[in-house]
Amino acid sequence: MSTDHVVPPTPRGDYVPAVLHGGVVYTAGMTPRRDGELTVTGQVGAAVSVAAARAAAELAAANALAAVFSAVPAGVRGVRCLRMTVYVACAPNFHDLSTVADGASAAISAALGADALPARSAIGVQTLPSNAPVEVDLVAAVG
Amino acid sequence: MSTDHVVPPTPRGDYVPAVLHGGVVYTAGMTPRRDGELTVTGQVGAAVSVAAARAAAELAAANALAAVFSAVPAGVRGVRCLRMTVYVACAPNFHDLSTVADGASAAISAALGADALPARSAIGVQTLPSNAPVEVDLVAAVG
Amino acid sequence: MSTDHVVPPTPRGDYVPAVLHGGVVYTAGMTPRRDGELTVTGQVGAAVSVAAARAAAELAAANALAAVFSAVPAGVRGVRCLRMTVYVACAPNFHDLSTVADGASAAISAALGADALPARSAIGVQTLPSNAPVEVDLVAAVG
Numbered sequence: 001m002s003t004d005h006v007v008p009p010t011p012r013g014d015y016v017p018a019v020l021h022g023g024v025v026y027t028a029g030m031t032p033r034r035d036g037e038l039t040v041t042g043q044v045g046a047a048v049s050v051a052a053a054r055a056a057a058e059l060a061a062a063n064a065l066a067a068v069f070s071a072v073p074a075g076v077r078g079v080r081c082l083r084m085t086v087y088v089a090c091a092p093n094f095h096d097l098s099t100v101a102d103g104a105s106a107a108i109s110a111a112l113g114a115d116a117l118p119a120r121s122a123i124g125v126q127t128l129p130s131n132a133p134v135e136v137d138l139v140a141a142v143g
Numbered sequence: 144m145s146t147d148h149v150v151p152p153t154p155r156g157d158y159v160p161a162v163l164h165g166g167v168v169y170t171a172g173m174t175p176r177r178d179g180e181l182t183v184t185g186q187v188g189a190a191v192s193v194a195a196a197r198a199a200a201e202l203a204a205a206n207a208l209a210a211v212f213s214a215v216p217a218g219v220r221g222v223r224c225l226r227m228t229v230y231v232a233c234a235p236n237f238h239d240l241s242t243v244a245d246g247a248s249a250a251i252s253a254a255l256g257a258d259a260l261p262a263r264s265a266i267g268v269q270t271l272p273s274n275a276p277v278e279v280d281l282v283a284a285v286g
Numbered sequence: 287m288s289t290d291h292v293v294p295p296t297p298r299g300d301y302v303p304a305v306l307h308g309g310v311v312y313t314a315g316m317t318p319r320r321d322g323e324l325t326v327t328g329q330v331g332a333a334v335s336v337a338a339a340r341a342a343a344e345l346a347a348a349n350a351l352a353a354v355f356s357a358v359p360a361g362v363r364g365v366r367c368l369r370m371t372v373y374v375a376c377a378p379n380f381h382d383l384s385t386v387a388d389g390a391s392a393a394i395s396a397a398l399g400a401d402a403l404p405a406r407s408a409i410g411v412q413t414l415p416s417n418a419p420v421e422v423d424l425v426a427a428v429g
Contacts, residue, residue, distance in 0.1 A: 029264030121315030172407030
């Protein structure tokens with residue numbers, strides 16, 4: 001996976017995809033959009049299966065990584081993820097958040113190697129923007 | 144808007160409004176309090192309209208900015224927001240989180256300019272402290 | 287309380303307990319596990335009382351502190367908490383999040399002193415991994 005050439009989704013509101021400061025990049029929360037469209041909507045554990053949610057988390061994390069790379073000068077190497085939050089819009093009785101969040105971790109490993117895995121929080125929430133099932137944000141170190 | 148002279152709400156618990164470390168300020172989650180009182184309570188998409196929630200998000204973000212300024216020495220310039228999380232307590236079928244969160248972004252733009260807009264996550268949650276409809280926290284760079 | 291000798295819970299997924307970068311530690315979200323097992327499960331305001339949730343938040347924060355110490359070289363002093371997020375899985379009408387989150391703050395004060403209290407967000411969410419009632423993550427400065 002080459003994240004250098006992926007463009008992060010255009011913000012759907014008044015914010016920026018990522019900000020670089022002092023060698024640390026903070027990304028916006030990214031949803032599973034491809035070519036601008038959500039690939040899946042709804043609650044995990046209801047309309048959305050665990051497998052579909054895991055794939056959605058992988059895409060959302062890939063978008064978050066693309067946001068990281070969009071904020072750093074071309075050719076910068078040594079990107080390391082520090083922290084990731086994986087929000088999962090889910091049914092009230094759904095607790096297998098780790099399996100869904102592991103999809104996001106898989107995107108990080110695929111792009112940067114297993115050594116780049118960050119600290120992570122997985123949170124089951126009520127809703128996410130545009131009825132997305134997952135949202136992922138990252139803090140990463142560069143250079 | 145001059146945030147330099149606004150006092151952030153007093154914490155309702157054992158924490159501080161903001162901490163400065165290494166030129167970065169981390170704020171507590173701020174709710175829409177004015178003179179110590181919440182201006183609105185309840186869930187967005189139920190008791191609270193989108194317009195009221197957007198105004199509440201603007202006030203909460205202004206309070207978070209006040210917390211940023213409370214943590215930096217007087218006269219410091221060059222405050223730049225890096226990251227903002229906007230939590231929205233909402234009805235289970237409410238998905239227009241971006242419109243609500245844009246109220247928080249408006250407070251940042253009004254105080255610091257549109258160039259200061261941060262990366263942002265908008266999250267629809269179950270409840271917030273004291274039944275607040277929105278809560279906003281910031282990471283900002285100073286100096 | 288000596289957090290130096292506490293081992294943080296083993297991650298239940300593909301992530302690490304904490305990452306140190308530039309003198310700042312970012313922890314994973316920690317739940318109230320003791321010897322690998324959750325001490326309590328369920329929603330606060332339903333199956334879980336406020337008192338039990340407060341104790342669970344204290345344990346979760348102690349685990350997050352253990353994660354901080356696991357990421358810094360032995361003997362490092364001067365740990366200071368910058369930011370803490372306390373997620374509370376709760377009933378839809380539960381709003382006393384500050385009382386629960388104060389349990390997490392108590393763990394910080396006990397280990398590091400009241401001067402070490404961070405900025406804090408308390409958020410009421412739908413569910414947490416493995417049906418945990420609380421999850422706590424930290425950003426801390428070291429050295």
